[in-house]
Amino acid sequence: MKTSLIIEYARRDLSERFAGSEIGGLWNVVWPLVNIAIYTIIFSKIIGARLPGDSSAYSYSIYLVAGLLPWNTFSSTITRITTVFVQKRAILTKIRVSLPYLPIYIVLSEAFIYFVSMMIFIVYVILTGYEISEYIFFVPLIFAVQQIFAFSVGFFCAIFYVFMRDIGEVVSIVMQIWFWFTPIVYVVTILPETLQPLFRYNPACAFINSYQQIFLFNQPPFLRNLIFLAIIAHIILIAAYLIYLKLEKDIRDFV
Amino acid sequence: MIKAENISKSFKIYEKPSDRLKEIVSGLDYHSKVHALRNISFNIEDGETVGIIGQNGAGKSTLLKILNGVILPDCGSFINSGRTTGLLELGTGFNIEYSGIENIYLNGMLLGMSKPEIENKLVTIKDFSDLGDFINKPLRTYSTGMTMRLAFSIAVHADPKCFLVDEVLTVGDAYFQHKCIEKLREFRRNGGSIIFVSHDMNAIKMLCDKAILLNNGEVVEYGNPDHVVNKYSFLTAQMIDRGNKMLVEDRENISYGTFEAKISSVSIRGEMSESDIIFSGEYAVIKVIVESQVDLSDLAVGFMLKDRFGQEIFGTNTFHHGYDISLAKKEKLAIVFKVQMNLGVGKYFITSAIHSKPTHGSKHLHWAEKVVSFEVAGNKGNYYEGVCKLYPDISFDKGSD
Incomplete structure (x- = not known):
């Protein structure tokens, strides 16, 4: 499978979901904006006060968006890759396609949505008078680690989804729970102190907290945690690939 | 060039796909096997x-x-x-x-x-x-x-x-x-x-x-x-033969008559191909076997070829060829028609009937509609197109109007 085809697929993926609608790909950006507005309205008063520094509604929204945008990308990358083989069965059963290569188009199209949303977000940050530090150059790196992790987990689940469709629902539920166990709409300090150390074991905190560090506090990201996460991601990826090699024949038969 | 050597493929049939996972975890078998391909070899230049x-x-x-x-x-x-x-x-x-x-x-x-x-x-x-x-x-x-x-x-x-x-x-x-x-x-x-x-x-x-x-x-x-x-047609014929005896009875709904005498089977074979796939222009043998329940005389047995649209192509019977058929009670008789199939390629059906002679009012004893199908495929000799094969003589006459 050629790289050009993957890119074409990613491109189509962005426009395809809304093909035939009037504003097309713009819906990709409308959705996160609506989410952000809702969370900001509901949570800014409750949690904003707990944010260090000035506690304007702006600071809360920056905190929220810095975490929510990458989380959306992360979450939908995993859930969409999980079902990709079955979704694309019409093609897989007719044309030879490399199975580990195929899901990359999802990573690309999700990355593009993130990129566009980030551009809007950065303009917003500047307009609200917040400073943007040089640490922003870490963002692509953090994002890369996050997406490799998402791809590995997604690919792992995708293999098993072919045999057990329940996996799809399980993944959706786990992602939902995982979201609320990650400090994205709230700050970790509003939780009881006994619970707070547990968050160290949440791999998503490695990247979510790093984004928040950069955008809200102008601090460097948690590099050690990120390196650790990158290692975990690669271990999962290798494990998934080994399982895939063993099951490829069955996957192609079952899809 | 494509070269295939000893390709085999079997499908494991699981009641549900998750049984495949159970199998991996437990090491036990949860499937039945279907061999789809066995030792296939060929090459294509x-x-x-x-x-x-x-x-x-x-x-x-x-x-x-x-x-x-x-x-x-x-x-x-x-x-x-x-x-x-x-x-x-x-x-x-x-x-x-x-x-x-x-x-x-x-x-x-x-x-x-x-x-x-x-x-x-x-x-x-x-x-x-x-x-x-x-x-x-x-x-x-x-x-x-x-x-x-x-x-x-x-x-x-x-x-x-x-x-x-x-x-x-x-x-x-x-x-x-x-x-x-x-x-x-x-x-x-x-x-x-x-x-x-x-x-x-x-x-x-x-x-x-x-x-x-x-x-x-x-x-x-x-x-x-x-x-x-x-x-291939030999293989299919074998399969049809297995069910042939039942053929006419099976289709009771499209056969009718008094059933004093019955058509018990109808078959067609190409003389060269020895199957029901026949060259255009090849001789074929249509064999109709009839069996009588009572003593009968002045009978006619015939067949009609129909194309896939049900259009009647050709039909005749023993009466029109000057034969009279009489059957004793429980007697079996095979009527063999040898026909040169000058038909265009396609699928055809045979309808067969046994009835009393037209001079006796053409009473249908058994009419069996589309009991057998056959196919005309390929052509030996000069190429032609159309629904039937004619044999034109071609001559040239130079200089005349």
């Missing part, structure tokens, strides 16, 4: 057209899928020297919201073409598809035939080394079909190979250099298409 025939479930589609790389064989190897495009994947990845042009790009890339390659061929593909202005309209405005035409146009321009064709030459109107076959011929002349799965024995005989007969996942016959087609 460049420029060769090979037909694959066999009854339903013989493994034809599985073989095509393996050749296409969509599923993997259990063991065996095959070497494929170039790009293989299946006409089985016509229109894969089409999005009905996109215009024809956009779908050409998407489908073309799926078939392995690069973007610049598609750009170069765009005009040719557009022209070939005959879609006119529709090419810029979304696919949902297309008729099924138009979609297939677009799909076919893309596929034939993908320039593969080998085409896999699965009964799809029924695309569009006669004009377009003709264009497709022309295109495939051109492709063959340029050294491309075609692998062809079909139930159309005539197409196999006319188009293929070699044929493969699959039965229960094994290659039963391989080589000259005429020979292989005969073997």
Whole structure:
């Protein structure tokens, strides 16, 4: 499978979901904006006060968006890759396609949505008078680690989804729970102190907290945690690939 | 060139896919096995057209899928020297919201073409598809035939080394079909190979250099298409024979009469092909076996050939040939008609009847509608087209008006 085809697929993926609608790909950006507005309205008063520094509604929204945008990308990358083989069965059963290569188009199209949303977000940050530090150059790196992790987990689940469709629902539920166990709409300090150390074991905190560090506090990201996460991601990826090699024949038969 | 060696494929049948996981975890067996293909070997040279025939479930589609790389064989190897495009994947990845042009790009890339390659061929593909202005309209405005035409146009321009064709030459109107076959011929002349799965024995005989007969996942016959087609009809005949005795009774709903005498079986065999697939112009033997319940005399037994539209092609009976038939009680009689089948290619049915002579009021004792089918495929001798074979004498007369 050629790289050009993957890119074409990613491109189509962005426009395809809304093909035939009037504003097309713009819906990709409308959705996160609506989410952000809702969370900001509901949570800014409750949690904003707990944010260090000035506690304007702006600071809360920056905190929220810095975490929510990458989380959306992360979450939908995993859930969409999980079902990709079955979704694309019409093609897989007719044309030879490399199975580990195929899901990359999802990573690309999700990355593009993130990129566009980030551009809007950065303009917003500047307009609200917040400073943007040089640490922003870490963002692509953090994002890369996050997406490799998402791809590995997604690919792992995708293999098993072919045999057990329940996996799809399980993944959706786990992602939902995982979201609320990650400090994205709230700050970790509003939780009881006994619970707070547990968050160290949440791999998503490695990247979510790093984004928040950069955008809200102008601090460097948690590099050690990120390196650790990158290692975990690669271990999962290798494990998934080994399982895939063993099951490829069955996957192609079952899809 | 394609070279397949000892390809085997079995499908494990699980009650549900998760049983496969249970199997891995527990190490126990949770499946039953179905052998789809066993030790298949063949090779196809460049420029060769090979037909694959066999009854339903013989493994034809599985073989095509393996050749296409969509599923993997259990063991065996095959070497494929170039790009293989299946006409089985016509229109894969089409999005009905996109215009024809956009779908050409998407489908073309799926078939392995690069973007610049598609750009170069765009005009040719557009022209070939005959879609006119529709090419810029979304696919949902297309008729099924138009979609297939677009799909076919893309596929034939993908320039593969080998085409896999699965009964799809029924695309569009006669004009377009003709264009497709022309295109495939051109492709063959340029050294491309075609692998062809079909139930159309005539197409196999006319188009293929070699044929493969699959039965229960094994290659039963391989080589000259005429020979292989005969073997195939022999196999089908065996299957029909098994159920032949019941044939007439089974179709009680389309037979009627007083049943004082009954037609107990009707069969047809080509003299050379020894099967129910008959060359145009070949002699065939139609055998009608009748059995009487009571003593009868002044009977006539006849047959009528009908084409697939039910149109009566030819019919006659023993009375018109000057024979009288009398039957004693419980007597069996076989009436054998030897007919030269000067019919055009296609599927035909035989209707047979036993009745009293027209001078006795033509009372139907048993009328059995379309009890047996046969196929006229291929032609020995001078080429012709049409529904029947006539034998013109041609002479030349120079200088006269």
